[in-house]
Amino acid sequence: xxxxxxxxxxxxxxxxxxxxxxxxxxxxxxxxxxxxxxxxxxxxxxxxxxxxxxxxxxxxxxxxxxxxxxxxxxxxxxxxxxxxxxxxxxxxxxxxxxxxxxxxxxxxxxxxxxxxxxxxxxxxxxxxxxxxxxxxxxxxxxxxxxxxxxxxxxxxxxxxxxxxxxxxxxxxxxxxxxxxxxxxxxxxxxxx
Amino acid sequence: xxxxxxxxxxxxxxxxxxxxxxxxxxxxxxxxxxxxxxxxxxxxxxxxxxxxxxxxxxxxxxxxxxxxxxxxxxxxxxxxxxxxxxxxxxxxxxxxxxxxxxxxxxxxxxxxxxxxxxxxxxxxxxxxxxxxxxxxxxxxxxxxxxxxxxxxxxxxxxxxxxxxxxxxxxxxxxxxxxxxxxxxxxxxxxxxxxxxxxxxxxxxxxxxxxxxxxxxxxxxxxxxxxxxxxxxxxxxxxxxxxxxxxxxxxxxxxxxxxxxxxxxxxxxxxxxxxxxxxxxxxxxxxxxxxxxxxxxxxxxxxxxxxxxxxxxxxxxxxxxxxxxxxxxxxxxxxxxxxxxxxxxxxxxxxxxxxxxxxxxxxxxxxxxxxxxxxxxxxxxxxxxxxxxxxxxxxxxxxxxxxxxxxxxxxxxxxxxxxxxxxxxxxxxxxxxxxxxxxxxxxxxxxxxxxxxxxxxxxxxxxxxxxxxxxxxxxxxxxxxxxxxxxxxxxxxxxxxxxxxxxxxxxxxx
Numbered sequence: 001x002x003x004x005x006x007x008x009x010x011x012x013x014x015x016x017x018x019x020x021x022x023x024x025x026x027x028x029x030x031x032x033x034x035x036x037x038x039x040x041x042x043x044x045x046x047x048x049x050x051x052x053x054x055x056x057x058x059x060x061x062x063x064x065x066x067x068x069x070x071x072x073x074x075x076x077x078x079x080x081x082x083x084x085x086x087x088x089x090x091x092x093x094x095x096x097x098x099x100x101x102x103x104x105x106x107x108x109x110x111x112x113x114x115x116x117x118x119x120x121x122x123x124x125x126x127x128x129x130x131x132x133x134x135x136x137x138x139x140x141x142x143x144x145x146x147x148x149x150x151x152x153x154x155x156x157x158x159x160x161x162x163x164x165x166x167x168x169x170x171x172x173x174x175x176x177x178x179x180x181x182x183x184x185x186x187x188x189x190x191x192x
Numbered sequence: 193x194x195x196x197x198x199x200x201x202x203x204x205x206x207x208x209x210x211x212x213x214x215x216x217x218x219x220x221x222x223x224x225x226x227x228x229x230x231x232x233x234x235x236x237x238x239x240x241x242x243x244x245x246x247x248x249x250x251x252x253x254x255x256x257x258x259x260x261x262x263x264x265x266x267x268x269x270x271x272x273x274x275x276x277x278x279x280x281x282x283x284x285x286x287x288x289x290x291x292x293x294x295x296x297x298x299x300x301x302x303x304x305x306x307x308x309x310x311x312x313x314x315x316x317x318x319x320x321x322x323x324x325x326x327x328x329x330x331x332x333x334x335x336x337x338x339x340x341x342x343x344x345x346x347x348x349x350x351x352x353x354x355x356x357x358x359x360x361x362x363x364x365x366x367x368x369x370x371x372x373x374x375x376x377x378x379x380x381x382x383x384x385x386x387x388x389x390x391x392x393x394x395x396x397x398x399x400x401x402x403x404x405x406x407x408x409x410x411x412x413x414x415x416x417x418x419x420x421x422x423x424x425x426x427x428x429x430x431x432x433x434x435x436x437x438x439x440x441x442x443x444x445x446x447x448x449x450x451x452x453x454x455x456x457x458x459x460x461x462x463x464x465x466x467x468x469x470x471x472x473x474x475x476x477x478x479x480x481x482x483x484x485x486x487x488x489x490x491x492x493x494x495x496x497x498x499x500x501x502x503x504x505x506x507x508x509x510x511x512x513x514x515x516x517x518x519x520x521x522x523x524x525x526x527x528x529x530x531x532x533x534x535x536x537x538x539x540x541x542x543x544x545x546x547x548x549x550x551x552x553x554x555x556x557x558x559x560x561x562x563x564x565x566x567x568x569x570x571x572x573x574x575x576x577x578x579x580x581x582x583x584x585x586x587x588x589x590x591x592x593x594x595x596x597x598x599x600x601x602x603x604x605x606x607x608x609x610x611x612x613x614x615x616x617x618x619x620x621x622x623x624x625x626x627x628x629x630x631x632x633x634x635x636x637x638x639x640x641x642x643x644x645x646x647x648x649x650x651x652x653x654x655x656x657x658x659x660x661x662x663x664x665x666x667x668x669x670x671x672x673x674x675x676x677x678x679x680x681x682x683x684x685x686x687x688x689x690x691x692x693x694x695x696x697x698x699x700x701x
Contacts (some may be wrong), residue, residue: 011635057659059659
């Protein structure tokens with residue numbers, strides 16, 4: 001077994017990185033996105049379930065897992081990490097951490113009622129409304145942030161998929177919502 | 193309380209003993225001062241804002257008083273309110289800590305007027321050294337080397353070009369009332385000068401309430417070296433050697449060491465002697481720090497901080513002196529408990545500032561609740577903090593969560609100890625700059641000691657921190673996904689069921 005977490009190993013890795021040239025990899029369709037929360041930090045990665053490869057920031061990692069008793073040793077290239085669990089807490093190299101992940105949000109579900117040019121934005125997942133970033137009457141553009149929904153300790157920005165005017169806001173800050181609950185109604189044209 | 197001691201050499205020695213010390217601060221420094229006061233048998237009074245009502249300094253102090261909510265100007269910076277508390281509670285001494293009102297000559301004066309002992313230099317010393325132009329003049333007078341600079345404030349006019357040309361580019365524009373690296377602007381060429389002056393003027397007014405700025409020669413990529421000194425009211429002044437604080441980000445220190453690899457015993461003795469002269473010149477009593485830029489064997493005066501500094505523990509670790517306790521003692525009128533020739537520098541110490549800042553997002557402040565706290569130990573390891581498990585960081589104050597200080601017999605030993613200590617430190621629930629320290633401590637150039645204030649940029653440290661993070665995330669993800677074992681989030685998250693998680697995921701058994 002490789003010795004873990006030594007200062008020499010960390011130093012070698014930094015030196016190696018200096019001379020490294022990164023070529024963005026071409027990833028197959030099998031790589032699916034996941035949202036990660038590590039100690040309150042939101043990150044994301046792409047995971048290929050078939051090969052076990054993980055891609056982050058243009059690098060592909062191929063972790064190898066060895067089980068030793070109740071601990072797992074995960075080897076990534078020159079590095080190895082001990083991951084264990086005790087009393088409900090995950091330990092990474094002996095250090096308690098919080099780590100959760102979920103598959104990235106699917107595209108927003110929209111409900112367009114016929115040709116009436118009204119669009120209802122629904123909650124894509126259950127959570128708590130943290131912040132509403134628009135008010136009634138606001139003119140909004142496609143891609144604009146509407147509100148922030150906290151779920152799984154992650155802040156998810158709900159983004160408008162169309163342009164128009166905010167017609168109704170059906171939730172308020174700190175409301176708990178479930179999947180498909182209506183949040184905001186957008187009208188294509190300003191109500192006179 | 194006044195203690196009449198036995199006559200000494202025919203003189204009657206009178207020492208004041210503090211009964212009740214008010215700590216006009218918060219966070220780790222309030223905790224630090226309370227500890228020092230307790231060890232001297234002094235009763236402590238904490239003040240706090242509404243946002244700080246669950247802060248540790250309140251729990252540790254014998255008494256505490258709320259100063260209400262709102263911004264710091266309504267509580268920690270509110271001179272009238274603090275004086276009112278001091279009167280009502282019969283306070284006889286006040287320690288200002290660092291930041292807030294610690295370098296306010298007005299506050300020091302007001303406190304003294306009340307018959308309360310100010311644990312720090314008198315208001316006159318603070319005022320003289322707080323004015324950066326006067327301070328530089330005084331430094332020059334006692335023979336401390338300074339950079340070329342304007343001898344009076346400059347404005348964004350034609351005249352400024354003349355001043356700058358005489359000094360030679362690049363120049364730095366600094367706030368007259370400034371300090372702590374705020375409001376400074378660099379101009380590398382003529383066309384950058386007026387914008388730099390304008391910007392610095394604006395920042396100075398906003399940060400210090402004084403728009404005056406001046407120009408100095410800009411020293412590129414120097415080391416930051418500072419000298420700790422302390423003086424008693426009997427005219428004794430001792431310097432406690434240097435601290436090197438070159439690892440900085442935008443003039444904010446992140447790692448501090450004592451001693452510095454760059455400074456020889458001879459240089460230490462010489463600059464220490466000059467700093468003592470400067471202290472004498474302003475009749476300085478109590479602890480202070482003279483800051484210098486250092487490049488190619490040459491010191492350049494920067495400023496004097498007329499208070500205890502964040503990084504004072506590294507000096508304590510190598511000298512064995514409790515600086516805060518000594519501050520209290522000299523404020524009580526005691527003689528310094530050591531002489532210059534008794535100060536020996538033993539081994540090497542490093543301090544890592546643990547901040548609620550995320551190096552992955554350009555060091556933006558982070559917030560949260562400490563869900564779990566795991567503190568390293570072992571020989572020579574010290575963690576000064578106000579954190580405890582369950583504590584929520586208020587959003588209103590600076591990001592310092594604690595200081596991890598490590599001692600070793602040699603620099604190498606203290607670096608290795610520091611690396612392992614910081615690797616053990618866990619503040620679960622709040623993203624911190626923890627990974628920054630781990631990476632810096634394992635940096636080859638840091639080990640060599642060839643550092644300067646531009647180290648973080650030159651070594652391109654941030655991408656490496658990101659990569660180290662990504663590897664850990666990949667390891668954790670692989671471990672939990674590929675072994676088909678998953679750790680469910682600790683709290684309430686019943687909505688796991690409804691999120692489209694792969695059915696194959698099983699609970700950890």
